[in-house]
Amino acid sequence: MLTLPEVEALARAAHEGQTDKAGRPYAEHLQAVAEGVRARGGDADQIAAAWLHDAVEDDALSEAWLDGAALSDRTKAVVLAVTKRAGEPPEAYAGRILATPGALLVKEADLAHNADPARLAALDAPTRTRLTEKYARMRALLGLTADRDESA
Numbered sequence: 001m002l003t004l005p006e007v008e009a010l011a012r013a014a015h016e017g018q019t020d021k022a023g024r025p026y027a028e029h030l031q032a033v034a035e036g037v038r039a040r041g042g043d044a045d046q047i048a049a050a051w052l053h054d055a056v057e058d059d060a061l062s063e064a065w066l067d068g069a070a071l072s073d074r075t076k077a078v079v080l081a082v083t084k085r086a087g088e089p090p091e092a093y094a095g096r097i098l099a100t101p102g103a104l105l106v107k108e109a110d111l112a113h114n115a116d117p118a119r120l121a122a123l124d125a126p127t128r129t130r131l132t133e134k135y136a137r138m139r140a141l142l143g144l145t146a147d148r149d150e151s152a
Contacts, residue, residue, distance in 0.1 A: 001070050001071065001072065002043060002048070002060045002071055004047055004048060007067050008030075008031075008051050010051075011027070011030050011051040011055060011060075012027045012030070014055050014060035014061050014062050015027055015030065015058070016123060018058070020118065020119075021059060021123055021127065022123060023083055025056075025128050029113060030054070033050045033051075033113055034109075035103065035107070035109075036109030036112055037050040037105055039109075040108065041105075042106070042109075044073050044139055045074040045078065045102060046102050047073060048072075049075045049078035049079050049102070049103075050081070050106050050109060052066070052071075053078075053079060053083075055079070056083045057082075057083045057084050059152060063080070066080070069151075074101065074102055077101075077102075077103070078102045078103045081096050081097050081099075082097060082103055082107050090138060091141060092140055093138075095137065096144060098142065104142060108142070108144055111138060111139055111144070114131070115131075115132065115136075119130060130135075
């Protein structure tokens with residue numbers, strides 16, 4: 001099985017050269033989500049999934065790679081649960097996350113970092129508004145309240 005440092009190195013390499021919407025290195029987001037999962041009491045499977053949470057969705061790593069990777073079945077299931085699929089309604093996406101043990105915590109940490117006011121402040125106003133609404137809707141679909149996030 002891959003160790004967490006090995007998973008981190010793989011994720012960083014897979015996303016090498018990618019930036020987020022604000023132009024920051026994408027690995028900063030992955031690290032923030034992994035740290036958010038750890039801070040929320042997540043286990044090693046969830047932390048590994050946090051490092052890899054966007055890899056398949058962003059085509060940084062293939063689903064075939066994930067299937068054959070030396071990762072726990074639970075880590076693989078969480079990565080696939082939080083991977084958005086083209087044309088998928090948000091309700092179906094949220095339902096898959098809720099139905100997959102361990103996935104909600106990873107998505108909660110992802111949303112928390114994505115919705116960080118300092119991170120959003122770097123974006124233009126229309127993008128900031130659109131993303132704020134998108135993240136709030138997903139939090140509602142997942143049953144996440146502001147109180148839950150703040151207490152973590």
